[in-house]
Amino acid sequence: xxxxxxxxxxxxxxxxxxxxxxxxxxxxxxxxxxxxxxxxxxxxxxxxxxxxxxxxxxxxxxxxxxxxxxxxxxxxxxxxxxxxxxxxxxxxxxxxxxxxxxxxxxxxxxxxxxxxxxxxxxxxxxxxxxxxxxxxxxxxxxxxxxxxxxxxxxxxxxxxxxxxxxxxxxxxxxxxxxxxxxxxxxxxxxxxxxxxxxxxxxxxxxxxxxxxxxxxxxxxxxxxxxxxxxxxxxxxxxxxxxxxxxxxxxxxxxxxxxxxxxxxxxxxxxxxxxxxxxxxxxxxxxxxxxxxxxxxxxxxxxxxxxxxxxxxxxxxxxxxxxxxxxxxxxxxxxxxxxxxxxxxxxxxxxxxxxxxxxxxxxxxxxxxxxxxxxxxxxxxxxxxxxxxxxxxxxxxxxxxxxxxxxxxxxxxxxxxxxxxxxxxxxxxxxxxxxxxxxxxxxxxxxxxxxxxxxxxx
Numbered sequence: 461x462x463x464x465x466x467x468x469x470x471x472x473x474x475x476x477x478x479x480x481x482x483x484x485x486x487x488x489x490x491x492x493x494x495x496x497x498x499x500x501x502x503x504x505x506x507x508x509x510x511x512x513x514x515x516x517x518x519x520x521x522x523x524x525x526x527x528x529x530x531x532x533x534x535x536x537x538x539x540x541x542x543x544x545x546x547x548x549x550x551x552x553x554x555x556x557x558x559x560x561x562x563x564x565x566x567x568x569x570x571x572x573x574x575x576x577x578x579x580x581x582x583x584x585x586x587x588x589x590x591x592x593x594x595x596x597x598x599x600x601x602x603x604x605x606x607x608x609x610x611x612x613x614x615x616x617x618x619x620x621x622x623x624x625x626x627x628x629x630x631x632x633x634x635x636x637x638x639x640x641x642x643x644x645x646x647x648x649x650x651x652x653x654x655x656x657x658x659x660x661x662x663x664x665x666x667x668x669x670x671x672x673x674x675x676x677x678x679x680x681x682x683x684x685x686x687x688x689x690x691x692x693x694x695x696x697x698x699x700x701x702x703x704x705x706x707x708x709x710x711x712x713x714x715x716x717x718x719x720x721x722x723x724x725x726x727x728x729x730x731x732x733x734x735x736x737x738x739x740x741x742x743x744x745x746x747x748x749x750x751x752x753x754x755x756x757x758x759x760x761x762x763x764x765x766x767x768x769x770x771x772x773x774x775x776x777x778x779x780x781x782x783x784x785x786x787x788x789x790x791x792x793x794x795x796x797x798x799x800x801x802x803x804x805x806x807x808x809x810x811x812x813x814x815x816x817x818x819x820x821x822x823x824x825x826x827x828x829x830x831x832x833x834x835x836x837x838x839x840x841x842x843x844x845x846x847x848x849x850x851x852x853x854x855x856x857x858x859x860x861x862x863x864x865x866x867x868x869x870x871x872x873x874x875x876x877x878x879x880x881x882x883x884x885x886x887x888x889x890x891x892x893x894x895x896x897x898x899x900x901x902x903x904x905x906x907x908x909x910x911x912x913x914x915x916x917x
Contacts, residue, residue, distance in 0.1 A: 461486075461587045461588065461589070462485075462486050462487060462488050462565075462586065462587070462588040462589070463480070463485035463486045463487065463588065463589050463590065464476075464477075464480045464485045464486070464487045464488075464588060464589070464590050464591070464592060464780070464783060465487070465488045465489075465490065465571075465579060465586060465588035465590075465591050465592075466480075466487065466488070466489045466490070466591070466592045466594055467490050467571045467579065467591065467592065467593050467594060467595050467728065468489075468490070468491065468497065468593070468594035468595040468596055468724075468760075468762075469489045469490075469491030469494075469495040469496070469497060469555075469566070469594075470495075470496060470497020470498060470499055470500070470594060470596050470760070470769070470772065471496070471497060471499045471500070471504075471760070471769035471770075471772050471773050471776075472497075472594040472596075472759045472760035472761075472769070472772030472773055472775060472776045473489055473491070473497070473592065473594035473595075473759075473760075473776070474489070474495065474496070474555055474559070474776075475772070475773040475776035475777055475780075476592045476594060476759060476776035476777070476779055476780045477489045477559060477562075477564045477780075478558060478559070478562055478564070479776065479777050479780035479781065480592075480780040480783060480784060481562040481563055481564050482562065483780065483781065483784040483785075484784070485780075485783070485784060486563075487562075487563075487564045487565070488564065488565040488566070488567055488586065488588070489559065489564055489565070489566050489567065490567045490568075490569065490571040490579065490581055490586075491566065491567070491568060492568070492569055492570045492571075494552060495552055495555045495556055495559075495566070496548065496551060496552045496555055497596050497769075498596055498597075498598075499769040500548050500551050500552055500555070501548050501552070502614070502615055502618065503614075503769070504768075504769050505544075505547050505548050505551060506544045506545075506547070506548055506618045507614075507618065507638055507642070507800070508800060509540075509543055509544040509547045510540060510544060510617075510618060510642055511638065511641070511642060511800050513540045513543075514641065514642050514645035514646065515802075517532070517535065517645055517646070518645060518802065520532055522839070525839055526839070535646065537620065537621045537622070538621065541618075541619060541621070544618065567581055567586065569581040569582035569584075570582060570727055571728065572727060572728055572729040572732075573728060573729045573730060573732040573733040573735075574729075574732060575732055575733065576732075576733045576734055576753055576755065576756070577589075577755075579591070589755065590755045590756070590757070590783050591733075591755065591756045591757070592756075592757045592758070592759060592776070592779050592780070592783070593728065593730075593735070593743060593751070593756065593757070593758040593759070593762055594758070594759050594760050594762065594772065594776065595723075595724040595725065595728060595762050596723075596724050596760060596761045596762060596772075597721045597722055597723050597724055597761035597762060597767060598721070598722055598724055599613070599614070599719035599720065599721055599722070600719065600720050600722050601718060601719060601720075602630070602688075602718055602719070602720050604688055604689065604690065604691060604718070605689070605690040605691070606690050606691035606692055606693065606698075607688075607691045607716060607718060609691070609693055609698070610691045610693070610698040610700075610713075610715055610716040611715070611716055611717075611718065612624070612627070612715040612716065612717050613717070613719065614635065614639060614717070614719075617639055617642065617643065617717070623643065623646045623647055623648045624643075624648055624713075624714045624715045625648065625649060625714050626648065626649040626650075626651075626697070626712070626713040626714050626715075627643055627648055627649075627650055627651070627713055627714065627715050627716065627717055628651045628653060628688075628700045628711050628713045628715075628716045628717070629643075629650060629651065629652050629653070629716075629717045629718070630653050630654075630688045630716065630717070630718035631653075631654060631718060631719070632652055632653075632654035632656065632658075632659035632660060632661065632682075633660065633661075633662070634660070634768070634797075634798070634799045635719075636652065636654075636717070637652070637659060637660065637671070637675070637799050637801045637805075638799065638800055638801060639717060640652045640675065640680050640801075641675075641678075641680075641800075641801045641802055644678060644679055644680050645802075649679075649681075649713075650679075650680045650681070651680075651681045651683060651700075651711050651713065652675065652680055652681070652682050652683065653682075653683040653684075653686045653688060653700075653702055653711075654682075654683070654684055654685075654686070655685065655686065655687045656684065656685070657684055657685060658671075658672055658684060659671050659672045659675065659682060659684075660799060660805060662797075663797070663805065663807055663811065663860065664807060664811035664812055664813070664846065664848075664858070664860040665811070665812070665813055666812070666844075666846060666860065666862075667805055667807065667846070667860045667861075667862050670843065670844065670862045671799075671801060671803070671805055671862055672684070674801075674802065674803055674842055674862075675801070678802060683702060683709070683711075685704050685705065685706075686702035686703070686704050686708075686709070687702065687703045687704070688700060688701070688702055688716075688718065689701045689702070689703045691716060694712075696714075697712045697713060697714055698712070698713055698714070698715075698716060699711075699712055700712075700713060700716060721761070721767055722741060723740070723741045723742045723743070723761060723762045723763075723764065724761075724762060725737060725741050725742070725743065725762060726741070730743070730751075733753050733756055734752060734753040734756075735751045735752055735753050735756055735758075736751070736752040738764065740764060742762060742763055742764030743758040743762055743763050743764075745757070745758050745763050747789040747790060747792075748782050748787065748788070748789060748790070749763075749775055749778060749779045749782065749790055750782075757779040757782070757783065759772055759775035759776050759779050760772030760775060760776070763775075765792065765795070766795045766797060768795075768797065768798065770795075770796070771795045774790075774795070775790055778790045791878070793809055793810075793877075794808060794809075794874055794877060794878055795808070796808040796870045796871070796873075796874050798866070798867040798870065799867075800867060803840075803842055803843045803862055803863045803864060803866065804861075804862070804863065804864065804865065804866035804867050805861070805862050805866055806860075806861050806866040806867045806869065806870035807858065807859065807860040807861065807870065808858065808859055808870055808873050808874050808877060809848070809856070809857050809858030809859060809873075809877060810848055810857040810858040811848070811858060811860065812824060812846075812848050812858075814858075815848050815857050815858065820850065820857065821850065821851045821852065822848055822849060822850060822851055822857065823849050823850075823851045823883075823907050823908075823909075824846065824847065824848055824849075824907065825846070825847040825849065825883065825903040825904055825905070825906035825907025825908070825911075826844060826845070826846050826847075826903060826906055827844060827845045827899045827900075827902040827903040827905075827906055827911065827913075827914070828841075828843070828844045829841050829842060829843040829844060829845075829863045829864070829896075829899060830842075831913055831914070832894070832896065832898060832899045832902075833893065833894040833898075834893075834894035834895050834896055834898070835863070835864065835896065835899075837894060838864070840863070840864040842862075842863065843861070843862040843863020843864065843866070844861075844862060844863065844899075844903075845859070845860075845861050845863070845869075845899045845900050845902070845903040846859070846860040846861070846903060847859050847860075847873075847883065847886075847903045847904055847906075847907045848860075849882075849883045849907045853882070854882035854883045854884050854907075854908070855880070855882060856873070856876060856877050856881060856882070856883060856886070859873035859876075859877075859900070859903075861873075861900075863896070863899075864896060865896050869896060869897060869899075869900060872897060872900050873900065883904045883907045883908050884908060886900070886901060886904035887901060887904035887905040887907070887908050887910070889901050889904075902914075
């Protein structure tokens with residue numbers, strides 16, 4: 461009998477198992493595929509490895525602005541793929557070693573609940589006092605007429621040895637935007653279509669519009685308020701029908717990338733354990749990460765919350781600690797969001813629109829990269845930092861960054877909000893000059909109406 465069985469060995473499941481073991485529990489992890497899950501093997505890590513190659517290519521192309529002339533002889537996709545695979549393997553081997561080091565048993569196979577206290581894994585029963593469901597999610601193609609023949613997946617892109625001449629990417633969330641960035645850098649003509657008003661529709665409207673502007677400027681054709689209704693094959697290309705209220709259009713491309721994220725719950729027999737689901741198949745959880753069965757917790761993508769691995773890992777730690785005696789709520793409002801595009805986008809907390817919809821009385825601080833000294837020196841001046849704060853008590857409700865190193869800078873905002881900093885306290889901070897981080901302080905000063913480097917309001 462185990463104290464804790466974790467179902468799923470991805471970023472969340474791995475973290476839950478390690479933390480529970482650190483707290484003295486006897487732990488097992490059930491994984492049907494490879495440790496590391498989508499993030500390590502087919503998502504975060506492989507994508508960032510490819511994007512580093514893309515960034516290097518971009519730097520070489522832009523080097524002449526700094527007086528450096530470089531000839532690019534070829535792009536060796538075989539080496540890019542080998543490096544991508546090597547990165548995943550190193551992390552996966554490290555995970556295996558650390559689980560062993562902490563005495564966590566790894567069980568290979570598909571888990572399904574027999575009852576609230578047992579799971580069946582390929583014919584063998586395993587019992588536990590508590591469970592953590594960290595089974596993640598997968599991508600399914602949307603139900604669009606004619607799509608199947610034209611469809612390509614992110615797996616196809618991550619193993620491509622030849623770049624398609626043209627691709628329609630349908631959807632404009634993080635994954636789609638990153639794939640658009642990657643393909644575009646390597647010479648593919650990319651159409652990025654979304655039924656929403658702007659790319660990254662869950663983000664602050666300013667961020668989405670700013671990113672859309674940058675993508676268009678980079679050669680990616682962004683099509684908003686367009687719904688993909690059908691894909692028709694021709695001799696060399698596929699005709700993609702994009703319906704819109706005002707004007708519909710047809711786009712001719714070689715391939716189409718489209719997918720919908722679905723939780724991995726169908727094979728778990730959760731009903732046998734008294735675990736209820738939402739209508740979309742995600743698991744219902746409370747603020748403590750408990751399911752409708754108080755001895756079963758759920759974390760990460762399978763809950764339908766922010767589908768990024770750092771959220772799963774943070775939820776994992778809290779779930780393990782709650783299982784082993786602590787009873788504290790998970791701070792969903794502190795989950796940062798990141799998109800590794802050109803430029804990067806990162807955020808935490810409420811958007812300006814969300815704050816207004818809650819009838820909060822807010823002030824907004826804003827500081828553009830275009831007048832940040834480090835940005836000017838590096839010729840990376842596109843973007844801005846935006847802070848949404850309470851107009852009376854100066855509480856920081858949200859921070860939104862578009863620009864270089866946004867995914868690193870957002871950590872400052874997360875810490876400030878976690879420690880309940882006001883804009884006054886953030887504005888009083890000191891940063892090394894010149895750095896991008898100065899822009900965060902300058903945005904706080906603007907929120908408090910004493911920005912030093914902006915025109916008087």
